[in-house]
Amino acid sequence: MVRNKARLVAQGHRQEEGIDYDEVFAPVTRIEAIRIFLAFASYMGFIVYQMDVKSAFLYGKIDEEVYVSQPPGFIDPKYPQKVYKVVKALYGLHQAPRACQDKHVAEILKKFDFVNVKTANTLIETQKPLVKDEEASNVDVHLYRSMIGSLMYLTASRPDIMFAVCACSRFQVTPKTSHLSAVKRIIRYLKGKPKLGLWYPRVSSFDMEAYSVSDYAGANLDRKSTTGGCQFLGRRLISWQCKKQTIVATSTIEAEYVAAANCCGQVLWIQNQMLDYGFNFMNTKIYIDNESTICIVKNPVYHSKTKHIAIRHHFIRDAYEKKLIQVLKIHTDDNVADLLTKAFDVSRFQFLVVTIGMINP
Known part of the structure; x- marks a missing residue:
C-alpha cells in the first residue's frame, strides 16, 4: 500500500491508511491494459473518446490540519514564513496537446x-x-x-x-x-512508413491466443538467446515481448522453454485482466514451433534432460496441468513472434508485419 499510494508533500510525513485515504491505487496504467480496453471496444463497437491529461485537479476544503514547509535552501520573499497551514487542496488540470x-x-x-x-x-x-x-x-x-x-x-x-x-x-x-x-x-x-500501425478489426473473434519463439544464441556479445512472444484477442495484437534472456541456454530446447514460460506468465496476467470484462479464457492456446519444448511441458516427469532448467521456469507446467493454457505445435514459417527475435529480408519482414496485424491507414 505504501508503495502504490502517493505520499503527502510534507517533509517528514506520509499518509496513513484510514485517516488520509481509504483506497489504494496505482497512478500508472500498463500499456497492455489500454490495448485490452481498445480491443474490447472494437469488438463491442463502442465509441471511444480520448483526452490527454497532463495533471488532475481537486479543489476543496481539507478537514484535517495539514502543514507544509519550504524546500531546503528555498526562500520566497513574498512568504517569509517557513511553515504554512494548508486550507484548501488545489492541483491543476490541463489538457495536453493531442499526440499521434x-x-x-x-x-x-x-x-x-x-x-x-x-x-x-x-x-x-x-x-x-x-x-x-x-x-x-x-x-x-x-x-x-x-x-x-x-x-x-x-x-x-x-x-x-x-x-x-x-x-x-x-x-x-x-x-x-x-x-x-x-x-x-x-x-x-x-x-x-510513419503511419504504419496496429489495426483492431471489429469483425473478428474474441478468443485469446499467443505465440512463443526464441532465437537461440542470437546475441553476438554473450551468446544469450532472445525471447519473443505476442498475444492476440482474435486478430487484435494486444501485447508483445522482446527480451534477451538472463541465462545462457545450453540447448535450443532450453531457450524455447524459457521463452514459453515468459509467454505463459503474460497470458496468465491477461487472463486475470479479462475477468473484469466477463471473459474466462481457460485453456488459452500458446503456439510453439519446437516439438521438444511441448513434450517437456506435457511430460509430468522431471527427467535428467530438464534438471538444468531453472525451477522458476517450470511454472508453465503447473499452468498446463491446471488447464489454464494449452501448448500447440506451429510451423516456424507461421510463427508471427519471429518478428521480435531476429532480422529478416524484405519479403519475409513485410509478410510478418502484415500477419501480426499492422497496416497503413
Whole structure:
C-alpha cells in the first residue's frame, strides 16, 4: 500500500491508511491494459473518446490540519514564513496537446535532420549483425542515447521496430559508428512508413491466443538467446515481448522453454485482466514451433534432460496441468513472434508485419 499510494508533500510525513485515504491505487496504467480496453471496444463497437491529461485537479476544503514547509535552501520573499497551514487542496488540470504516432515520427526526423534522407525497407541488415566493433570510431554518446530514447517511445505502438531498437540499445555505453548507422537505418525505415500501425478489426473473434519463439544464441556479445512472444484477442495484437534472456541456454530446447514460460506468465496476467470484462479464457492456446519444448511441458516427469532448467521456469507446467493454457505445435514459417527475435529480408519482414496485424491507414 505504501508503495502504490502517493505520499503527502510534507517533509517528514506520509499518509496513513484510514485517516488520509481509504483506497489504494496505482497512478500508472500498463500499456497492455489500454490495448485490452481498445480491443474490447472494437469488438463491442463502442465509441471511444480520448483526452490527454497532463495533471488532475481537486479543489476543496481539507478537514484535517495539514502543514507544509519550504524546500531546503528555498526562500520566497513574498512568504517569509517557513511553515504554512494548508486550507484548501488545489492541483491543476490541463489538457495536453493531442499526440499521434506519425507526428512523433515527424518530430524525430526534424530533430535529427532526417527529413530529406532516403527511406529503408528493413530495419537491420541480415548479413551484418551488431557487434562491439572495437576498431570503429566512437560517436557522440548523448546523441546516440537521445535517438534510442525517441525510438523506445515508439515501440509502445510499433512492434515492427521492437527488435531493432532493443538490439541497438545494448550499445549505449560506448556506441560506435556502426551502431549509429544501425539507428539511422531505423529512422529511415520510419520515414517511409510513419503511419504504419496496429489495426483492431471489429469483425473478428474474441478468443485469446499467443505465440512463443526464441532465437537461440542470437546475441553476438554473450551468446544469450532472445525471447519473443505476442498475444492476440482474435486478430487484435494486444501485447508483445522482446527480451534477451538472463541465462545462457545450453540447448535450443532450453531457450524455447524459457521463452514459453515468459509467454505463459503474460497470458496468465491477461487472463486475470479479462475477468473484469466477463471473459474466462481457460485453456488459452500458446503456439510453439519446437516439438521438444511441448513434450517437456506435457511430460509430468522431471527427467535428467530438464534438471538444468531453472525451477522458476517450470511454472508453465503447473499452468498446463491446471488447464489454464494449452501448448500447440506451429510451423516456424507461421510463427508471427519471429518478428521480435531476429532480422529478416524484405519479403519475409513485410509478410510478418502484415500477419501480426499492422497496416497503413
